[in-house]
Amino acid sequence: MNGRLRVGLRCDAGVSSGVGHLVRCVALAEELRARGVEVVFLGQVRGSAWARAQLDERGLPLADAPSAPGRLAALARELRLAAVVLDSYELPADTGAALRRAGLAVLAIADGDPLGQQADLYLDQNLGAERRHGQGTVQGTGGRWLAGARYALLRDCVLRCARTSRPGGVPHVLCFFGGTDSAGVAPAWARALLATGEPFRGTVISPAPFEAGGPITVIPPTDRLPELMAGADLVVTAAGSAIWELLYLGVPAALTWVAANQLIGYEELVGRGVAAGLGAEPGERAVAALAELLADPAAREEHGRRGSGLIDGRGRSRAADALLALL
Template sequence: MRLLLRCDAGATTGVGHAVRCAAVAEAARAAGHEVFWSGHLDGLGWLWAGLDGGTPGAGPPGTVLPVTDDLVALCAEHRIDAVHADHYLLADDLRATLNAAGIVLSTVEDFTTGRRPGDVVVDPNLGADEHPRPDDGSPTLLRGPAFAPLRAAARRARATRAASDADGAGVPRVLVVMGGTDAAGLLPRVVAALAAAGVPAEVDVVVPGGRALDLPTGGPARFRATGTLPDLPAAMAEADLVVSAAGTTVWELCCVGVGMALVRVADNQTEGYRTVVAAGAAAGLGDAADLTDPAPAAALLRDLLTDPARRAELAATARTVVDGEGAARIVTAIATAVDTAPVATSVPRAGAVRARRATLDDAEMLLAWRNDAETRRWSRSTGEIDLADHRRWLAGSLARDDRMLLVVSDAGGPVGTVRWDRECSGWEVSITVAPDRRGAGLAVPLLRAGEDALRAVTGAGTPAIACVHRDNAASARLFARAGYLDDGAGPDDDGFRTLHRTL
């Protein structure tokens, strides 16, 4: 599956949408799918660096595409199978528009905010599954924290926290994080409330880039500023109390299992904030107006900082809310929707073709494709083959464990064939487009279907090889689009270059 993630992140919108999409990207890539991005994603190097396989200075995992209002055209150009939209401002009729082009829509909502029909609808909020939702024709509803998309770092931090011997004794460690950008500018008020609590604490305050913050000195609590953390869940696992905005971070905190005090910083957080606090998974500090006078929040924080048993109670309840596997469940639902979606004739895509194992009944069809003059022109063996020899070869091929021979079809009939041969350095692919289907833009979906079939048997991480003649520009373009990279060794004596890709 080729999955496009559509989200924005920034100083005014916050980074929660991008964090949720990053978790989906991790899960999709782990399952062997290809990931693409479209959105305003500046200033998120810390996020990408904290993902599995991420490195400082790297971009998002996958391929970044342009930001455009014409999602259908973008999807057509890049053979996208499904769009996962974590964006409140996209059109309400987005599903109908994408479905008409054969593209599946997965869409994220927070109770009523961002609500639109989708083939898959995700609402990760506690209580969402009990919240009334109108029947808008959306066939798959993933509602509740079981579908909270969390980064792999949160699951690791959950294990670290569970294995910790810390009992909350001594001076409590506090982590303050008001989202990736502190869009509401509430850090000064939260810090003032912690200082007014008047009890010893070691307080680390995450200060986003571009924000200035004067920290109190001289009181019983010691404050330190830190920049945005690539592995925020790891820092959560070491804290006795986290003071946080009531956004996406809440679900990571629940997964890790740490006591938290929440601030509602945006209107769309109201319902989620209320349900988490009511469930006993967090203490509530109110909203921006409630923090104008630090005294009420200081009193609540004082109780939490001086009562390890209360913090432990919050942490234990929070841990039961989220298990950290939501992103994988979302990806599975999207892939299922792609596999069962009606075939669209307007946009060829990987999900519009299906691969099956070849049989002896395919002998004459496969031979006709093999003996086609254009096919033989670019083959290592250019001579014609007779039917008897071909039948013997086919029978032997079907009996081999180191060869997979596939026939790929769409609604119009057979599209071509894909053959995989296991070599010492990976599986070598050979593809043939049916002569009567050439020019229809089916080469990429044909190859993708073959890759999916091999991956289903060998698993993600399978090395794939393509040998392309140096004069075969069409095949070179095909494999370049599909992500196959030249090994740099140059052509062999027969003029074939070797390209590599990991499925």
Template sequence: MRLLLRCDAGPSTGVGHAVRCAAVAEAALLSGHEVFWSGRLDGLDWLWAGLTPSPGRGDGPPGTVLAPADSADELVALARAHRIDAVHVDHYLLGPDLLPALAGAGVVLSTVEDFTTGRRPGDVVVDPNLGAGDHSRPDDGSGLLLRGPAYAPLRASARRARDRRATRVAGDGAPRVLVVMGGTDAAGLLPRVVAALAAAGVPAEVDVVVPAGARESLVLPGAGPVRFRAVPPVPDLPAAMVDADLVVSAAGTTVWELCCVGVPMALVRAADNQAEGYRTVVAAGAAAGLGGTGDLAVPDGAAAVLRDLLTDPAARGALAARAARVVDGAGAGRVVDAVAAAAGAAAGRERPAGELRARPARTGDAGLLLAWRNDPDTRRWSRSHGEVAPDDHRRWLAASLDRDDRLLLVVADDRGPVGTVRWDRDPDGWEVSVTVAPERRGERLAVPLLRAGEAALRARTGAGTPVTAVVHGANDASAHLFARAGYADDGRGPDADGFRTLHRTL
């Protein structure tokens, strides 16, 4: 699939639309799709730097950057010129005429709305807000509705941070606080939040993320029990959340990353379109509410809420536990899968071109699997380097197919077999082994092969399944594969044979 992402970022619009599109771009690239961008995306080097790398990418967005399209006609022209299969629009100001215009060009429209804000008809409609499914939506000819935090498009770094947060041990010193009012602080809330934290009067170590345009105007208090430090926008914000005891945030896109990581948060309603999302998250007990811009004009009310949180670790823990249950971090992949399926159907195909299909292995696969297992490159990076005899392999395969703690898959596309994925249950979850068919190497199929295997395991075990990969330190190709797929080192280093263990949660 050739996917075009349409969004803008800037002082008036903020950067949330671009952050959500960046997560969709990551998921699309990891599934083997091509990504194109249309929009005004200057000043986002910090965002691109934090994404999972893709081969050949420079300092800009992952994919190909095209001119901004500000109307249905301009979007159709871009789609036709670049043979686009689907357009994903995360932009409030484009009109409701996109669906018929793109349909006439044979292009699928995926569109993002936040309750009623940005609403337009689409082949795929995404509303990632908590409680979105509880609101009626007019029948406007839209196709598939993806509503709720299960479809919140989050960067791979949020899932990695979630795993790290789960093993974090809180310190004994003053609480660590992270303040982030979005990539631009369009509402000018940083001074008011800083004033409320200072008025709380509780010892705390506070990092304030200050966008470039606010650095000269923000003055941090230099005395008192709260110690403030200004930091620039960070490429991997979810990683910065891991060690925070509390995050004070605007109630925008960052909320879903905070939920995924499982961090206690206090939210500020920074814009009118955040009102419903703010209300539902606070009502669910997943965040404390500090009110809107007017409520912070006098810091006393917000200071009282912050004081209670900073002095009550149990209250912070309860917020974090409820938040972590809201979002699992796999929303971007679900959105991409839905758009790819819609694009395939629109083109009259049963599935998108190049999509991989995983099925359980059968006894008739013995010869194929043995040839892949005995390939010299496969044996080179295995714990056992010797060739396997045919009779031994047939016995192994027969035993594997009868095991409940092993899932052995053969993965293929329209051209034939692509490789195999094997899952073995262990105390840490399920360990994966991936083999690309020797004759299909060089086609950039490793990540889609792994993703097909992950989808098959998820269908069997459900979301939230912990998985591991064991990779030799000298095997750069496998290390790159699992890094792109969001697997993180457990920090224990290589074992005596040079193998490292990587972790991820499906």
């Protein structure tokens, strides 16, 4: 064990829980490591080879993490961590408090409600979070909010990407729902696209293969996702962590939601006209909205125009600045 600063990132990923928490923690880990900080992931990755590859291919170590707060604090001390980032809805509410009592700085990543976690810093990257949380401290903890899209956490592979300029023609649609499609909705949204009757070329990403038919190709989760997003005329997805990547790239998006925590982002994004809203189900209203977007390039591009510029790509740098200032 050397004397370099070490930070732990507590998150899980899997078929049922999705990979969004891990993806944004990877982005923060890349920033910290670029500054000479050692990082170690604490948690479990279950049933998703793609999720595990995000760590392995970057050389990011993963240690199994106990669920009990006291045992997690003991592991953090054993690993000589200076700080722990918490990004999970499933942790016991006193996890942050146990870590702080053990002398560690804590950054809790949340989507709205921090669920009772104590922390020195709270990060909510959702659009409009700065209005909901303000810039003050959290009562009872003294923790400070890092709130709003200026703190969006983007991976290196996204920051290196740029949208591909496209001539007119048949639109290319990319459809995906996180790295695992934990809600199993990809086939239904593929059928909704086909039901529009409009010409398009489609790529659907799904960990479970299925025959979509027509102009749709189904592929497994891939590290080419940023490239595929940058080359799409429209992306159909849920209002999860990938939306910040789409906004950064300026790609038009049509959104649904597959988890309760995504609704706050969905309402803000659709309410501002930054993305088109499809609702929760791929029914008649969603099919009509998709048909309009496929038939009208100007309507699609207007969403992309409104979204571009909201994410400047420096969110993870700001978050790292704030965290390291505690140490």
